Amino acid sequence: MSNSEYLYTRDAYGKTLVELGRADSNVVVLDADLSGSTRTAMFAKEFPDRFFNFGVAEQNMMASAAGLASCGKIVFVSTFAMFATARVLDQIRNSVCYNDCNVKIVATHAGITVGEDGASHQALEDVAFLRAIPGMKIIVPCDAEETKDAVIAAYRNKGPFYIRLGRSKVPVIPDKKEFAVGKAYVIREGEDVAILSCGIMVWEALKAAKILENKNISVTVANIHTIKPVDEGFIVNLAKKHKGLVVCEEHQIIGGLYSAVCEVLSSKYPKKISPVGIQDIFGQSGAPEELMKKYGLSAEAIADKAAGTLQD
Amino acid sequence: MKKKIVQLRKKANKIRRLIIEMLSKAGSGHPGGSLSSTEIVTCLFFEVMRYNSEDPDWPERDRFHLSKGHCCPVIYAALALAGHFDMGKLWNLRKIDSLLQGHPDWRIPGIEVGSGSLGQGLSVALGMGLAGKLDKKDWRVYCLMGDGEIQEGNIWEAAMAAAHFKVDNLCGIVDYNRFQIDGHIEEIMGLEPLVNKWESFGWHTHQCDGHNIEELLEAFAEAKTVKQKPTVIIANTVKGKGVSFMEHVVDFHGRAPNNKEREIALAELEEIEKLMEEKDEQF
Ligand SMILES: Cc1ncc(C[n+]2csc(CCOP(=O)(O)OP(=O)(O)O)c2C)c(N)n1
Numbered sequence: 001m002s003n004s005e006y007l008y009t010r011d012a013y014g015k016t017l018v019e020l021g022r023a024d025s026n027v028v029v030l031d032a033d034l035s036g037s038t039r040t041a042m043f044a045k046e047f048p049d050r051f052f053n054f055g056v057a058e059q060n061m062m063a064s065a066a067g068l069a070s071c072g073k074i075v076f077v078s079t080f081a082m083f084a085t086a087r088v089l090d091q092i093r094n095s096v097c098y099n100d101c102n103v104k105i106v107a108t109h110a111g112i113t114v115g116e117d118g119a120s121h122q123a124l125e126d127v128a129f130l131r132a133i134p135g136m137k138i139i140v141p142c143d144a145e146e147t148k149d150a151v152i153a154a155y156r157n158k159g160p161f162y163i164r165l166g167r168s169k170v171p172v173i174p175d176k177k178e179f180a181v182g183k184a185y186v187i188r189e190g191e192d193v194a195i196l197s198c199g200i201m202v203w204e205a206l207k208a209a210k211i212l213e214n215k216n217i218s219v220t221v222a223n224i225h226t227i228k229p230v231d232e233g234f235i236v237n238l239a240k241k242h243k244g245l246v247v248c249e250e251h252q253i254i255g256g257l258y259s260a261v262c263e264v265l266s267s268k269y270p271k272k273i274s275p276v277g278i279q280d281i282f283g284q285s286g287a288p289e290e291l292m293k294k295y296g297l298s299a300e301a302i303a304d305k306a307a308g309t310l311q312d
Numbered sequence: 313m314k315k316k317i318v319q320l321r322k323k324a325n326k327i328r329r330l331i332i333e334m335l336s337k338a339g340s341g342h343p344g345g346s347l348s349s350t351e352i353v354t355c356l357f358f359e360v361m362r363y364n365s366e367d368p369d370w371p372e373r374d375r376f377h378l379s380k381g382h383c384c385p386v387i388y389a390a391l392a393l394a395g396h397f398d399m400g401k402l403w404n405l406r407k408i409d410s411l412l413q414g415h416p417d418w419r420i421p422g423i424e425v426g427s428g429s430l431g432q433g434l435s436v437a438l439g440m441g442l443a444g445k446l447d448k449k450d451w452r453v454y455c456l457m458g459d460g461e462i463q464e465g466n467i468w469e470a471a472m473a474a475a476h477f478k479v480d481n482l483c484g485i486v487d488y489n490r491f492q493i494d495g496h497i498e499e500i501m502g503l504e505p506l507v508n509k510w511e512s513f514g515w516h517t518h519q520c521d522g523h524n525i526e527e528l529l530e531a532f533a534e535a536k537t538v539k540q541k542p543t544v545i546i547a548n549t550v551k552g553k554g555v556s557f558m559e560h561v562v563d564f565h566g567r568a569p570n571n572k573e574r575e576i577a578l579a580e581l582e583e584i585e586k587l588m589e590e591k592d593e594q595f
Contacts, residue, residue, distance in 0.1 A: 031494075033463075033494045033501075036494065037493075056463045083429065116406040116414045117340075118406070119415075120427070120428025121415065284408065284413060285407065285410065286406075294408065
């Protein structure tokens with residue numbers, strides 16, 4: 001685990017886009033002046049005719065995506081998560097989702113680990129915004145390999161998707177299972193506590209499990225890469241099998257994975273669940289690791305929360 | 313007058329040096345558009361605007377809003393030089409638990425409203441202008457925008473409304489440095505004919521060299537005399553101005569100088585300062 005390779009998920013996205021572009025001439029890509037950062041520039045280079053840079057104009061880009069999709073195109077739309085969700089929420093709801101358009105929003109630079117740019121650029125509510133919209137599917141991949149799988153799955157499944165990527169390089173997670181939209185899986189089997197995680201928090205959860213192992217606490221780590229539709233049966237099963245449940249995400253505790261898990265269990269298997277996430281506050285500038293610590297997202301913080309679930 | 317202009321030029325040079333030092337210490341941030349706006353900001357903070365750094369909330373102050381929030385280093389330098397907070401704060405830019413955030417934060421003395429998400433600032437400034445009119449105040453509102461930024465539809469909604477409401481206490485400035493992140497403005501999403509666009513939206517327009525202090529002061533003075541219309545100053549600038557290897561270089565939109573680059577940049581700016589001193593003696 002310690003010698004995992006670190007890769008940018010957005011590199012995987014760019015490469016996969018190029019492969020899809022080669023395989024299907026209906027694939028078109030839109031960006032808003034961030035094509036270098038989002039890696040859509042890789043697609044733009046090979047398929048300049050099927051790439052549209054809208055400039056700094058996300059609302060126009062998102063509604064145009066709906067128009068392109070209505071004429072049979074499979075549209076990938078990218079910018080930073082902040083500008084791919086909050087800024088264009090009405091366009092996503094009323095033009096993209098309400099018309100069940102084949103639009104795949106792949107956003108980069110999500111979460112607190114955006115770092116030094118600070119609160120204005122740290123998308124921590126994006127999943128909450130989009131989860132409330134009917135028909136939207138939401139995937140938060142844990143690493144570069146899963147990003148590739150998610151992008152291909154979004155291409156194959158008709159309808160709107162949101163794929164949430166970060167800015168930093170992330171380790172390749174060992175022992176992943178085969179990817180399918182809406183199918184969560186266990187990465188590490190344990191008995192006492194289950195940690196349900198997604199995105200970069202899967203790695204933190206695995207580190208937390210190691211810390212707890214030394215304290216004789218046996219931990220299950222699950223990857224809930226699809227936040228919507230969330231794998232209800234899987235979650236209920238984990239709840240039944242473990243005394244403690246922790247949900248961790250690089251997102252506000254309101255409206256994201258924690259909320260999704262609470263919604264499932266409150267009706268199907270009521271149980272106490274401990275959240276690790278941003279506690280309803282804005283972030284700030286800082287180095288990504290410092291911010292992870294400060295806002296209680298580090299492996300140590302997860303381990304504390306997990307140990308706590310066994311005490312009460 | 314001559315003396316004042318020389319002093320403002322020197323102030324601008326000082327601000328450029330602070331921008332370079334601040335960004336190299338931070339290790340990330342946006343030099344290109346900070347350096348292109350330096351004279352605009354210098355004129356506003358050290359000649360045109362009315363404010364009291366001892367009392368940043370003084371109700372009679374002119375309002376400044378940085379719509380292109382990523383260029384905050386130039387504002388932080390100006391605010392520090394103007395005495396809003398102490399210079400030492402500049403060296404903690406973008407660090408955890410520091411005052412000076414990567415994008416403007418409303419808690420910083422001298423910052424009215426935070427920014428960072430592009431395209432909203434002209435509306436914010438419009439709101440301030442409307443409030444000033446409602447309260448029959450004579451203070452003015454200045455709003456600095458980027459040329460890439462004004463591709464946002466929100467800007468043009470504000471432009472339409474400001475003219476409609478005859479908000480003549482509002483002065484917008486477009487830092488027309490011809491570059492955005494992905495490349496040259498006219499290649500990514502053309503703005504031309506830019507002056508005609510603003511005019512057709514009902515604005516008084518004034519074009520000038522955005523690095524020429526005299527021209528800028530003249531533009532701001534003219535804006536104050538325009539009634540019944542907002543004014544926009546289209547300031548032609550050079551992205552990365554003042555540092556040879558940053559000028560017109562897209563890469564320096566959002567990359568901080570490393571130590572070596574910092575040394576070269578500072579040496580160049582000191583050279584310019586020296587030349588100014590020599591010229592100064594001739595007056
Ligand atoms: C709504 C929004 N979209 C995208 C960005 C990311 N972004 C930051 S700066 C920038 C380019 C701005 O170019 P310009 O306004 O010309 O700035 P300048 O050249 O003056 O630095 C972009 C796209 C943002 N901050 N906000």
